[in-house]
Amino acid sequence: MNEFEMMGLPEQLIKRLKAMGLSQPTPIQSHAIPYGLNGRDVMGLAQTGTGKTLAFGLPLVTQMLEFDKKPARYAVRGLVLAPTRELANQICEHLRALVEGTPLKVGFVVGGQSIRAQMQRLEKGTDLLVATPGRLIDLMDRRALTLDECVFLVLDEADQMLDMGFIHALRKIAAMLPEERQTMLFSATMPKQMNEIANSYLRNPKRVEVSPPGKVADKITQEVHFIAKAEKTALLKELLDKHRDERALVFGRTKHGCEKLMKHLVNAGFSAISIHGNKSQGQRDRALAAFKAGTVKVLVATDVAARGLDIPDVKHVYNYDLPNVPDAYVHRIGRTARAGKDGAAVAFCAPDEMGELKAIQKVMKMEIPVASGRPWELSEVPAKPKGRGGGGGRRGGGQGRGGQGQPQGGKPQGGARRRKPSRGRGGQQAA
Secondary structure (H helix, E strand, O other), X not given: OOHHHHOOXXXXXXXHHHHOOOOOOOHHHHHHHHHHHOOOOEEEEOOOOOOHHHHHHHHHHXXXXXXXXXXXXXXXXXXXXXXXXXXXXXXXHHHHHHHOOOOOOEEEEOOOXXXXXXXXXXXXXXXXXEEOHHXXXXXXXXXXXXXXXXXXXXXXXXXXXXXXXXXXXXXXXXXXXXXXXEEEEEEOOOOOOHHHHHHHHOOOOEEEEOOOOOOOOOOEEEEEEEOOXXXXXXXXXXXXXXXXXXXXXXEOOOHHHHHHHHHHHHHOXXXXXXXXXXXXXXXXXXXXXXXXXXXXXXXXXXXXXXXXOOOOOEEEEEEOOOOOOXXXXXXXXXXXXXXXXXXXXXXXXXXXXXXXXXXXXXHHOOOOOEEEOOOOOHHXXXXXXXXXXXXXXXXXXXXXXHXXXXXXXXXXXXXXXXXXXXXXXXXXXXX
16 A cells, blocks of 8 residues: 555545556655645745645645535536646646546636636636636736635745745735635745735644755755856856757756857757747747757746746756746755756856855855856945845946946956856856
């Protein structure tokens, strides 16, 4: 008898798990599922890629199978909220696989798709709806659904919802839910504002934590290159060239920057594609499908691809630009070393990213090993403009183009001294 059977799950779900190739629960599943089956509210803290979807999916589906009638028109009985379309789609796929052969139906509503078609599907009533907050509110405003009968609420990747500014949307949605409900919240990190969410949405929750916030998978090797911004692309191409047959995720900070970098890689002969907020949902779906299938080896993305996506066999993650939010680094590199496999995370740090790197290392409680170059000194780091989140322009100690500590003409100015070349990565200059 496997551990899933010992939890008292229905026989039909045990059979579905076996058909899905699952026989033993992950740590977060072992801890969260028993509480969920007993109807308790749960706050689950676990690093990305640990199987959180089944941790809430199995208790919800088990209890829903006991309902003796179908949902009413426009009614939603269970609601799962996710911050991004891609994560919502992945959750939906897993839940639909779980309920296959049962009378339960899983609905799916996100932006970027026909809202009229979604309204028509919701008219028949929905057992379990997976949604992004923005589209759900659009549908609620059009009276295309009702949450009066919703007795299950799941907030997945709740910390990213906070990062993306969904707190007001969550409050609006919560006001439409019955007070008597079961709520399960899952997150990879625990920012201070999460306590407000927990106090507002959960009642006497059982806290389940299987890894400290900020901890990454043990099998991820990490390294950082201290490199001028203008030299990042050349270094990226050099590193990618060493493993052209392996999947690599490259994270940038802006939509325009990711698109430009992707086109540069394609022109250089790499099999690359991009995903970011300027892409249509169809383009994003096709990009992910090609990357998962291995027909494209390099995916250049903004943080839209950093959370929760189960992309198999990603061997390398490159932080071409360091994220503004340090927790995002943990989620980004969590795309590799999944299911017990090995993976490598490589970060590029330009002079104006030293603050971001220090914040990342503080959250992770470790110093990332240096692969090339040396940490930028204070005189080489451009000052951040007041009132902004990042450096730019020609402000702050004579920062020139790209934050490299010198203007386009090549001569140091404003007291910023030229750094001596640091020989790393096979004798080549790192800056």
